[in-house]
Amino acid sequence: MPLLEVQHLQKIYTTRFGGNQVTALADVNFSVESGEYVAIMGESGSGKTTLLNILAALDRPTAGEVFLNGKALSDIRERDLAAFRRSHLGFVFQDFNLLDTFSLQDNIFLPLVLAGKDYRDMKKKIQPIAEQLGIAGILPKYPYEVSGGQKQRCAVARALITDPQIVLADEPTGALDSRAADNLLELFGEINKGGQTILMVTHSVKAASHAGRVLFLRDGQVYHQLYRGTQSAEAQFAKISDTLTVLTQGGEPRA
Amino acid sequence: MRKSGFFPRLALVNLARNGRFYGPYLLSCVVTAAMYYILLFLAYNEGLDSVRGAMYLKSFAGVGCFVAAGLAAVILLYANSFVMKRRQRELGLYNILGLEKRHIARMCFWETVFCAAVSLAGGLLLGILFSKAVILLLLKLARVPAQFGMEISTRGIWETAALFGALFLFTLARNLWSVSRAKPVDLLHSASAGEREPKTKWLLVILGVLTLGGGYFIAIATQNPIEAMLFFFGAVFLVIIGTYCLFTAGSIAILKRLRANPKFYYQTRHFTAVSGLLYRMKQNAVGLASICILSTMVLVTVSTTIAMNIGLENSLNEMYPYDIEFLQDLENQPGDPMDRLREVEAAANASGGFTDSRYYTRYWVYCGVRGSEISLNLDQNCLRAEVEVVTAEDYSRLTGKNVILAPDEVLACSKGPADFPSDFTVSANFGEAGLSFHVREEITEVIRHATNKLLGSEESSLFLVVADRETAETLMDLDTSRSARQFRVQMNLAGEDYEEKLAQTERLVFELSKRDGGVSFTSKQDNAQEFYAMYGGFLFLGVFLGLLFLLATVLIIYYKQISEGCEDQRRFLILRQVGMSEKEINASIHSQILLVFFLPLGAAALHVFMAFPMLSRMLELFNLHDGKLFVLCTAGTLAVFCLIYALVFAWTARAYSRLVGANS
Numbered sequence: 001m002p003l004l005e006v007q008h009l010q011k012i013y014t015t016r017f018g019g020n021q022v023t024a025l026a027d028v029n030f031s032v033e034s035g036e037y038v039a040i041m042g043e044s045g046s047g048k049t050t051l052l053n054i055l056a057a058l059d060r061p062t063a064g065e066v067f068l069n070g071k072a073l074s075d076i077r078e079r080d081l082a083a084f085r086r087s088h089l090g091f092v093f094q095d096f097n098l099l100d101t102f103s104l105q106d107n108i109f110l111p112l113v114l115a116g117k118d119y120r121d122m123k124k125k126i127q128p129i130a131e132q133l134g135i136a137g138i139l140p141k142y143p144y145e146v147s148g149g150q151k152q153r154c155a156v157a158r159a160l161i162t163d164p165q166i167v168l169a170d171e172p173t174g175a176l177d178s179r180a181a182d183n184l185l186e187l188f189g190e191i192n193k194g195g196q197t198i199l200m201v202t203h204s205v206k207a208a209s210h211a212g213r214v215l216f217l218r219d220g221q222v223y224h225q226l227y228r229g230t231q232s233a234e235a236q237f238a239k240i241s242d243t244l245t246v247l248t249q250g251g252e253p254r255a
Numbered sequence: 256m257r258k259s260g261f262f263p264r265l266a267l268v269n270l271a272r273n274g275r276f277y278g279p280y281l282l283s284c285v286v287t288a289a290m291y292y293i294l295l296f297l298a299y300n301e302g303l304d305s306v307r308g309a310m311y312l313k314s315f316a317g318v319g320c321f322v323a324a325g326l327a328a329v330i331l332l333y334a335n336s337f338v339m340k341r342r343q344r345e346l347g348l349y350n351i352l353g354l355e356k357r358h359i360a361r362m363c364f365w366e367t368v369f370c371a372a373v374s375l376a377g378g379l380l381l382g383i384l385f386s387k388a389v390i391l392l393l394l395k396l397a398r399v400p401a402q403f404g405m406e407i408s409t410r411g412i413w414e415t416a417a418l419f420g421a422l423f424l425f426t427l428a429r430n431l432w433s434v435s436r437a438k439p440v441d442l443l444h445s446a447s448a449g450e451r452e453p454k455t456k457w458l459l460v461i462l463g464v465l466t467l468g469g470g471y472f473i474a475i476a477t478q479n480p481i482e483a484m485l486f487f488f489g490a491v492f493l494v495i496i497g498t499y500c501l502f503t504a505g506s507i508a509i510l511k512r513l514r515a516n517p518k519f520y521y522q523t524r525h526f527t528a529v530s531g532l533l534y535r536m537k538q539n540a541v542g543l544a545s546i547c548i549l550s551t552m553v554l555v556t557v558s559t560t561i562a563m564n565i566g567l568e569n570s571l572n573e574m575y576p577y578d579i580e581f582l583q584d585l586e587n588q589p590g591d592p593m594d595r596l597r598e599v600e601a602a603a604n605a606s607g608g609f610t611d612s613r614y615y616t617r618y619w620v621y622c623g624v625r626g627s628e629i630s631l632n633l634d635q636n637c638l639r640a641e642v643e644v645v646t647a648e649d650y651s652r653l654t655g656k657n658v659i660l661a662p663d664e665v666l667a668c669s670k671g672p673a674d675f676p677s678d679f680t681v682s683a684n685f686g687e688a689g690l691s692f693h694v695r696e697e698i699t700e701v702i703r704h705a706t707n708k709l710l711g712s713e714e715s716s717l718f719l720v721v722a723d724r725e726t727a728e729t730l731m732d733l734d735t736s737r738s739a740r741q742f743r744v745q746m747n748l749a750g751e752d753y754e755e756k757l758a759q760t761e762r763l764v765f766e767l768s769k770r771d772g773g774v775s776f777t778s779k780q781d782n783a784q785e786f787y788a789m790y791g792g793f794l795f796l797g798v799f800l801g802l803l804f805l806l807a808t809v810l811i812i813y814y815k816q817i818s819e820g821c822e823d824q825r826r827f828l829i830l831r832q833v834g835m836s837e838k839e840i841n842a843s844i845h846s847q848i849l850l851v852f853f854l855p856l857g858a859a860a861l862h863v864f865m866a867f868p869m870l871s872r873m874l875e876l877f878n879l880h881d882g883k884l885f886v887l888c889t890a891g892t893l894a895v896f897c898l899i900y901a902l903v904f905a906w907t908a909r910a911y912s913r914l915v916g917a918n919s
Contacts (some may be wrong), residue, residue, distance in 0.1 A: 058832065079836060086834030097829045101530045109521065111834050119521040142452055
């Protein structure tokens with residue numbers, strides 16, 4: 001059974017006074033196995049963010065269903081949603097979304113504190129993650145005191161500390177310079193090798209080329225997908241670029 | 256080429272689009288301008304001159320003008336700086352889109368012109384419309400019949416225009432200055448600059464605790480009413496300093512202490528609240544302390560003025576036991592006192608009648624008291640006391656008791672000299688031989704006469720009932736130049752109420768003035784006119800300024816809510832994504848907001864509570880001894896204020912929710 005299964009997902013936005021309807025997702029189908037590293041690519045307006053919001057249970061689809069571990073998201077009651085999000089999903093955002101009022105350590109603790117965990121357990125959990133992400137030395141600092149790359153690694157730590165079944169990343173390298181971006185992508189690779197399932201939405205060909213599989217979204221549908229297999233990231237990079245070229249020219253994919 | 260109307264139109268569009276900020280700003284400008292005009296209108300009103308006691312009303316209005324002008328400046332500058340801070344981004348964008356700084360300056364100029372025009376036009380219109388209502392209210396409070404038509408004070412209009420013109424000019428200068436200095440990129444990013452974590456300033460905390468404690472101590476420990484009056488402003492000053500220090504530094508010290516305790520801090524309910532509050536307090540402490548101080552001022556002025564007004568009847572009764580009191584100075588005004596009595600009663604009957612009357616002869620002299628010696632002449636080492644003497648015959652008639660005294664016996668009631676001896680001597684000078692007396696009985700009730708002394712005196716007094724007229728005369732003869740003999744007739748008039756009695760008094764006095772030698776009298780109603788005017792003026796000023804303070808408070812609360820809302824928009828979103836349910840976030844943020852906004856109210860209530868002993872001492876000076884009345888007035892004012900505060904909070908919280916809800 002796949003870890004995440006998306007079936008016939010449809011999302012139609014209706015403007016407030018009922019006039020125009022905008023189809024963000026027409027009919028999206030795909031599944032993610034446990035331990036996979038999947039990137040979703042697409043132009044602006046292709047429905048990436050809508051898809052991610054639905055996967056994160058922040059938004060409800062108009063039709064279709066999302067199953068996590070065989071459990072339909074729509075079956076979860078509204079008041080259990082927050083707890084579900086907290087314990088099963090981890091989030092990494094383009095602009096980090098760290099709270100300025102917390103130190104980095106407290107930002108990482110946030111989901112655990114919300115879950116009512118004991119302080120000593122939190123302390124134990126943060127140690128290995130901080131070491132792995134190379135942020136052990138800056139934990140007492142505040143978000144405005146550290147670089148973008150460091151902020152994003154803290155955001156990753158916050159996503160990982162709850163041992164989520166799947167990490168959802170929204171354009172995680174978008175606000176980073178190229179070195180910090182490379183660094184982060186390497187970390188994602190390592191984390192994935194450790195068995196963590198990752199689903200990443202991105203514009204960046206480079207980011208996508210690190211993933212095990214790339215899904216291409218166009219006009220609210222999964223248009224094409226590429227498996228990396230045993231290829232190097234560089235070779236994958238070329239293939240993705242080609243696909244994107246075809247995609248933007250509106251033609252049919254080659255493979 | 257640009258059309259000439261471009262900048263005015265742009266300015267109008269800007270004002271309309273930023274209505275959320277400019278609306279309350281303009282509204283408060285309009286109201287302040289109107290109130291300022293009304294106060295000027297009263298201060299310059301010539302019609303008021305014909306009213307007795309108008310001097311008080313006008314001078315109170317004059318004082319009010321100063322306070323209102325100061326408050327107008329604070330409100331305008333605060334609101335303007337708030338609005339401009341929020342608009343930095345917009346101005347930066349204009350700059351980047353190609354408006355040069357001088358263009359932005361022109362835009363700012365037109366915005367200010369429109370604001371000033373709306374505020375002044377609205378304020379003056381409102382002021383002129385309401386000035387009539389206000390003057391009627393004031394005259395009603397002062398119990399003066401109203402008689403004027405509609406009036407407009409041109410001088411008031413000019414001075415209001417001048418004040419607000421100057422204030423707007425000043426805000427314009429400040430805005431232009433900040434625009435000219437800023438770089439466009441800074442303007443764009445200024446709103447998102449990272450907030451540093453607040454530091455604990457222990458020195459301020461200590462200073463705050465000391466000053467606040469000192470202020471409270473003075474308020475509670477001062478027993479003497481006159482000292483209370485003297486120290487009051489010192490205590491107010493200390494409390495204001497203490498409030499600012501503790502709101503800014505104390506709150507942060509406490510929150511940091513809480514945060515340092517992991518067991519407490521890392522709990523779902525405390526985690527976001529403590530850290531959130533830490534930053535909220537950093538940004539809002541000064542504003543909140545201001546709200547606290549303003550609220551305290553409203554509460555104190557309104558509750559004391561109301562208590563004074565309600566207590567005025569008691570004070571008047573204390574000062575004037577009878578409606579009218581006639582006085583014959585036996586040394587300077589010839590004639591038989593009994594003839595005088597008959598004359599007065601006949602005149603009273605002719606002018607509407609009286610309900611009861613009494614008469615007695617009052618002998619009095621200022622004396623020095625030292626041990627068991629009383630001397631009519633003072634020297635350095637004695638207690639100064641007013642000695643009143645009444646004969647046993649008069650005392651028996653007036654009290655209904657049958658008192659018969661031997662020539663060396665007295666009944667005594669002493670206020671001041673503690674443990675007045677049971678045997679004492681009275682002489683012309685200390686050390687000389689004099690008359691010896693024995694106190695047969697201490698009495699508690701004295702025969703009261705009319706006095707114009709509003710302020711309860713701290714002076715010692717001694718009331719003696721002596722055997723007969725001879726004894727009294729002998730006493731007074733010890734020094735005729737210092738002593739006085741007065742025949743007093745006191746009566747209550749038959750009139751139903753204040754107005755009737757006042758009219759009757761006038762007729763009665765006119766009647767008596769026709770006789771030879773004139774008449775000396777003290778009328779309760781006639782004197783009350785002035786007190787009503789003065790206390791009415793007090794109450795008017797208290798309530799009027801209270802309203803102004805309230806307006807400032809409301810405005811600050813509103814702007815605080817908006818700035819909090821803008822801050823929380825992003826926080827709300829992040830918390831949601833990290834896994835906090837909407838309900839939890841709402842609960843957490845609302846509890847923080849509630850705490851932040853009700854902290855000043857709580858502190859204000861505490862201030863009032865602590866100031867209470869001092870205020871009641873001060874009110875004693877105004878012959879208001881009714882503690883229960885003052886408690887009721889304070890509690891009532893507090894309750895009404897809390898209600899208004901809660902309503903304002905609920906109303907502004909809607910603006911907040913709209914902001915936070917907009918993005919989720």
